[in-house]
Amino acid sequence: MPYTIEQLPDLEDIKVLKHRYFRFMDTGQWSALAALFTETAHIDYRGGTYRCQMDGRDNLVEFLANSFNSDAVAMHHGHMPEITFTGRDTAEGIWYLEDIFIHLDTNLHTFGSAIYHDSYQRVGGEWLIARSEYDRVIEVNMPLDPAIKVDFHYLKKVGRKPEERRDVSHLITWTTDGA
Amino acid sequence: MPYTIEQLPDLEDIKVLKHRYFRFMDTGQWSALAALFTETAHIDYRGGTYRCQMDGRDNLVEFLANSFNSDAVAMHHGHMPEITFTGRDTAEGIWYLEDIFIHLDTNLHTFGSAIYHDSYQRVGGEWLIARSEYDRVIEVNMPLDPAIKVDFHYLKKVGRKPEERRDVSHLITWTTDGA
Amino acid sequence: MPYTIEQLPDLEDIKVLKHRYFRFMDTGQWSALAALFTETAHIDYRGGTYRCQMDGRDNLVEFLANSFNSDAVAMHHGHMPEITFTGRDTAEGIWYLEDIFIHLDTNLHTFGSAIYHDSYQRVGGEWLIARSEYDRVIEVNMPLDPAIKVDFHYLKKVGRKPEERRDVSHLITWTTDGA
Numbered sequence: 381m382p383y384t385i386e387q388l389p390d391l392e393d394i395k396v397l398k399h400r401y402f403r404f405m406d407t408g409q410w411s412a413l414a415a416l417f418t419e420t421a422h423i424d425y426r427g428g429t430y431r432c433q434m435d436g437r438d439n440l441v442e443f444l445a446n447s448f449n450s451d452a453v454a455m456h457h458g459h460m461p462e463i464t465f466t467g468r469d470t471a472e473g474i475w476y477l478e479d480i481f482i483h484l485d486t487n488l489h490t491f492g493s494a495i496y497h498d499s500y501q502r503v504g505g506e507w508l509i510a511r512s513e514y515d516r517v518i519e520v521n522m523p524l525d526p527a528i529k530v531d532f533h534y535l536k537k538v539g540r541k542p543e544e545r546r547d548v549s550h551l552i553t554w555t556t557d558g559a
Numbered sequence: 560m561p562y563t564i565e566q567l568p569d570l571e572d573i574k575v576l577k578h579r580y581f582r583f584m585d586t587g588q589w590s591a592l593a594a595l596f597t598e599t600a601h602i603d604y605r606g607g608t609y610r611c612q613m614d615g616r617d618n619l620v621e622f623l624a625n626s627f628n629s630d631a632v633a634m635h636h637g638h639m640p641e642i643t644f645t646g647r648d649t650a651e652g653i654w655y656l657e658d659i660f661i662h663l664d665t666n667l668h669t670f671g672s673a674i675y676h677d678s679y680q681r682v683g684g685e686w687l688i689a690r691s692e693y694d695r696v697i698e699v700n701m702p703l704d705p706a707i708k709v710d711f712h713y714l715k716k717v718g719r720k721p722e723e724r725r726d727v728s729h730l731i732t733w734t735t736d737g738a
Numbered sequence: 739m740p741y742t743i744e745q746l747p748d749l750e751d752i753k754v755l756k757h758r759y760f761r762f763m764d765t766g767q768w769s770a771l772a773a774l775f776t777e778t779a780h781i782d783y784r785g786g787t788y789r790c791q792m793d794g795r796d797n798l799v800e801f802l803a804n805s806f807n808s809d810a811v812a813m814h815h816g817h818m819p820e821i822t823f824t825g826r827d828t829a830e831g832i833w834y835l836e837d838i839f840i841h842l843d844t845n846l847h848t849f850g851s852a853i854y855h856d857s858y859q860r861v862g863g864e865w866l867i868a869r870s871e872y873d874r875v876i877e878v879n880m881p882l883d884p885a886i887k888v889d890f891h892y893l894k895k896v897g898r899k900p901e902e903r904r905d906v907s908h909l910i911t912w913t914t915d916g917a
Contacts, residue, residue: 388568392746399817453876454876462582478657480849493636516711517585517712518711527880528880561747639815671890696891
C-alpha cells in the first residue's frame with residue numbers, strides 16, 4: 381500500500397528518530413537516547429551468542445551505558461527502512477543493521493548484521509520507539525588481532541570508566557545454540 | 560530536476576522495493592524475492608573476479624538460491640539511492656552496495672562494494688525491478704582466518720544443503736582481468 | 739519540527755547531493771564532484787590520526803584527487819541523514835560515515851566511522867555543499883594483511899598515477915592525541 385503524501389513528513393520523522401538512536405548510542409549520549417523511547421519501551425535483541433531483553437527505557441539506558449563503555453569501539457549503522465503505518469499515530473518498521481564492536485578490555489572483535497522489527501508511537505506530537513527487537517543475520521567473533529591499532533574511539537572519553545560500570549548481567553542471557 | 564510532490568510516494572515505494580531485495584536475499588526468501596522482479600528481468604553483476612549474467616527472474620532465483628546456500632555467510636546492504644523518473648511508470652536508480660560474503664565450504668572471505676544501475680517498471684500498480692546491473696568499486700578476497708568464528712548465520716538453517724544445490728555455473732563467467 | 743510537504747522535494751535533493759559526493763569520490767569523478775560544492779566551500783575532516791582543513795572546492799578536489807589515487811582502495815558510505823532546514827535556501831545535515839581505505843603503496847589498511855556536520859545552500863536553483871566537517875567515531879589502522887588480495891579497485895584505472903600526484907601535505911595535519 382503506497383504512502384499518502386500526508387504520511388511522508390511522518391515517515392521522515394520516523395527515519396530521523398531511528399538515525400538518532402544509532403548516533404546517540406555510538407557516541408554515548410544517554411539522556412538524548414532515552415528521550416527517543418516511550419517510558420515502557422520493550423527491547424529484545426536476539427544475537428548469535430546473547431539475548432538482551434528488558435522493559436522500560438531506564439533499563440535500556442543502563443544496559444547500553446554499561447555496554448558502550450570507555451573500552452568499547454562501536455559502529456552501529458541502521459539501513460534500508462521499511463516503514464508501515466498502522467494508524468494515525470502508530471507505525472512499524474524494519475531496519476537492517478551493520479555493526480562492528482571491539483571490546484578493548486576483553487580483546488573481543490565482533491562484526492555482523494541483524495534485522496530490527498520496531499513499533500513507533502506518536503506521543504504528544506513526537507514519534508517515539510515503543511518496541512525494538514532484532515534477530516541476527518550474521519555474527520562473526522574473533523580475538524582482536526594484535527596488529528590492529530584502535531587509533532581513535534569516541535567512547536574512550538565519554539564512556540563509563542571501569543569503576544563507574546554496574547552489573548547488568550541480569551538483562552543478558554548467553555546462548556550458544558544459534559551457531 | 561527536482562522531484563514533484565506527486566512522485567514522492569513512488570520514490571519511497573521504489574526504495575522499499577530495493578530494500579526488500581537485499582533483505583530477502585540475505586535471508587533466503589526466494590519466492591518473496593522473485594515477486595520483486597519482472598518476469599523477464601535482465602541481470603548483469605560484473606564483479607572483480609566473476610560476471611553473472613542472466614535473463615528472467617526464474618534464473619535469478621535459481622542462481623541466488625544456489626549461491627546463498629547453507630554455507631553462505633552473507634551481508635548485502637544497498638545505500639544512497641539516486642532515483643530518476645523516466646516516465647509515469649518507469650524509473651532508473653543508482654545504489655551503492657557494501658557486501659561481506661564468507662563461503663564456509665571453500666573458506667573464502669570476500670568484502671567489497673559495487674554500484675548498481677537499475678531500471679524499474681510499475682506493473683499492475685506495483686513497482687518491480689526490470690533490470691539490475693552492477694560494477695565493482697572494490698573487491699577484496701582472502702582465505703578465511705582460522706581465528707574467525709562464525710557464531711551465527713541465518714542461511715545455515717534456511718539455505719540449500721549441499722545435496723539440494725544445482726549447477727548454475729552456466730550463469731557465471733570467471734574473470735581475472737579486473738585486478 | 740516536522741518537515742512541511744513542500745520541503746520534501748528539497749530534502750530528497752539534498753540527500754542525492756550527498757550520495758553523489760560519496761559515489762564521485764570513490765570513483766574519481768573530480769569535475770562532477772567539484773560541481774557539488776560552492777566555490778568557497780569550507781572543509782574540516784578531523785580524523786583519529788589526521789586533520790584535513792581547506793577552503794575552496796579547488797583545494798578540496800586537489801586534495802581528494804591526490805588521496806584517492808591509483809593505489810587507493812576506497813569505500814565511503816554516508817548513512818542516516820538528519821537534515822534541518824534553516825531557511826528557504828539553506829539547510830544543515832548530519833550524516834554517519836563508514837569508510838574502508840587501503841593504501842597499496844604504503845600497505846596501510848584503515849576502517850572506521852565518522853559523523854559529518856554539513857551546511858547546504860541553494861545557488862541558482864541547485865543545492866550545493868557549502869561546509870562539510872566530520873569528527874571520527876572510530877578509527878582502526880593496521881598493516882595490510884599479506885593474505886588479503888585486492889582483486890579489483892576502480893581507482894586503479896582512473897586514479898592519479900605516482901608521477902601525476904602533487905604534494906598536498908600543507909592541507910593535512912598529523913595528530914596523535916586522539917588515541
